[in-house]
Amino acid sequence: MSNKTKWIALAAGLLVLGGGIGRAIVHKKAQQNELAQSTASAQAPEMSLRAQDVLTVQPTSLTHTIGVSGSLTAQRSAIVKAKVAAELLSFTVREGDQVKADQVIGKLDPQEFDTRLQQARQQAESAKAQWQIAQQNLDNNQALVKQGFISRNALDTSLSNAASTKATYEAAQSAVDLAQKALKDSIVRSPISGQISQRFVQQGERVGVDGRIVEVVDLSSLELQAPLTPQDVTQVRVGSPAVLHVDGLTQAIKARIARINPSATADTRSVMVYLALPAHPALRQGLFAQGEITLAQRDALAVPASAITRESGRDQVLVVQQGRVRKADVRLGEHHGNSPDGQPMQEVLDGVKAGDVVLRNAAGTVHEGQAVKLEQSSAAAR
Numbered sequence: 001m002s003n004k005t006k007w008i009a010l011a012a013g014l015l016v017l018g019g020g021i022g023r024a025i026v027h028k029k030a031q032q033n034e035l036a037q038s039t040a041s042a043q044a045p046e047m048s049l050r051a052q053d054v055l056t057v058q059p060t061s062l063t064h065t066i067g068v069s070g071s072l073t074a075q076r077s078a079i080v081k082a083k084v085a086a087e088l089l090s091f092t093v094r095e096g097d098q099v100k101a102d103q104v105i106g107k108l109d110p111q112e113f114d115t116r117l118q119q120a121r122q123q124a125e126s127a128k129a130q131w132q133i134a135q136q137n138l139d140n141n142q143a144l145v146k147q148g149f150i151s152r153n154a155l156d157t158s159l160s161n162a163a164s165t166k167a168t169y170e171a172a173q174s175a176v177d178l179a180q181k182a183l184k185d186s187i188v189r190s191p192i193s194g195q196i197s198q199r200f201v202q203q204g205e206r207v208g209v210d211g212r213i214v215e216v217v218d219l220s221s222l223e224l225q226a227p228l229t230p231q232d233v234t235q236v237r238v239g240s241p242a243v244l245h246v247d248g249l250t251q252a253i254k255a256r257i258a259r260i261n262p263s264a265t266a267d268t269r270s271v272m273v274y275l276a277l278p279a280h281p282a283l284r285q286g287l288f289a290q291g292e293i294t295l296a297q298r299d300a301l302a303v304p305a306s307a308i309t310r311e312s313g314r315d316q317v318l319v320v321q322q323g324r325v326r327k328a329d330v331r332l333g334e335h336h337g338n339s340p341d342g343q344p345m346q347e348v349l350d351g352v353k354a355g356d357v358v359l360r361n362a363a364g365t366v367h368e369g370q371a372v373k374l375e376q377s378s379a380a381a382r
Contacts (some may be wrong), residue, residue, distance in 0.1 A: 033196035046371040058185045060302040062335035062347050065292035068226035072287045076218040078192050082207040084183035091203045099190040112185055117179035124172035131165035136161040194218035196331045211271050217285050224289050227270035235295050244291035302345040309362045318359040325370045
């Protein structure tokens with residue numbers, strides 16, 4: 001073996017030896033730190049815990065929910081558009097006014113349509129007279145043909161003339177019907193009952209065909225349109241209850257799923273669900289709402305959400321046992337809810353049992369190993 005090879009082997013051995021020594025030192029320091037912490041905790045003065053610092057684990061009514069949010073929209077709304085082009089002669093409603101279905105809310109200038117109707121009627125009368133003359137000639141010629149006074153060709157000409165004038169009369173009568181409809185369409189009516197939400201034109205303006213005049217909204221049937229992920233939408237069904245918090249309202253609104261869209265949106269792949277809300281005088285279209293759809297409800301062991309910490313991939317809580325604080329690994333469930341004082345609670349499937357006392361706030365000043373004393377009222381804290 002060459003000198004170079006010997007030196008390389010020696011260096012490698014020294015590196016392995018140094019690594020082992022380093023690991024031993026780190027392990028020793030960790031043991032010393034752990035021992036120091038245990039000693040410090042043991043020597044630390046006993047801490048008194050108040051009733052609001054702890055909670056006794058017990059079965060609690062919890063729910064499994066899915067969060068939703070979105071804007072309120074009216075199930076029934078309509079934008080009234082002009083069916084004919086004319087000047088808006090009168091407009092009797094403004095934003096917030098209540099209207100009924102088929103109520104007259106405005107009028108377009110009818111002069112042009114009235115003139116066209118008179119013209120169409122006159123043309124129809126003229127066409128009717130020509131048809132009657134042609135029909136009379138046809139009747140006469142049919143009698144003359146039977147007597148042999150005129151040829152068959154003359155009768156065919158009378159038949160063609162009568163059919164042509166009849167078609168002209170029928171076309172003129174259709175023009176009368178169209179003119180009558182245009183005159184009727186100059187009267188603007190509300191298609192539904194509700195309230196005026198927006199006015200798009202003012203009195204005196206000329207409105208084109210399909211020009212927007214006003215929007216009517218029925219606030220008696222509002223709904224929340226909320227997108228759900230494909231995973232969440234498989235858990236809900238029509239009729240599932242929900243609780244919503246609407247901007248401006250202090251009390252929660254109960255709702256239910258009325259419909260589920262059969263298609264997902266192309267951009268986000270989410271599925272829209274539609275939650276029906278009861279009528280409420282404070283609800284308005286466009287208000288933002290958020291809440292939760294309830295999937296299931298049951299009684300289960302629960303701890304405050306603030307009592308849970310995550311360390312090394314494990315969920316833990318601080319439990320008071322034999323006068324000291326200990327860490328306990330827990331397995332969490334899907335259900336959650338609120339305690340009587342409004343604190344968020346989380347279901348625990350394993351790691352604690354009924355009657356265990358846990359610290360409500362794991363981020364406080366109390367640490368594992370700390371000697372604690374429960375106040376008399378704390379032992380029964382809920």
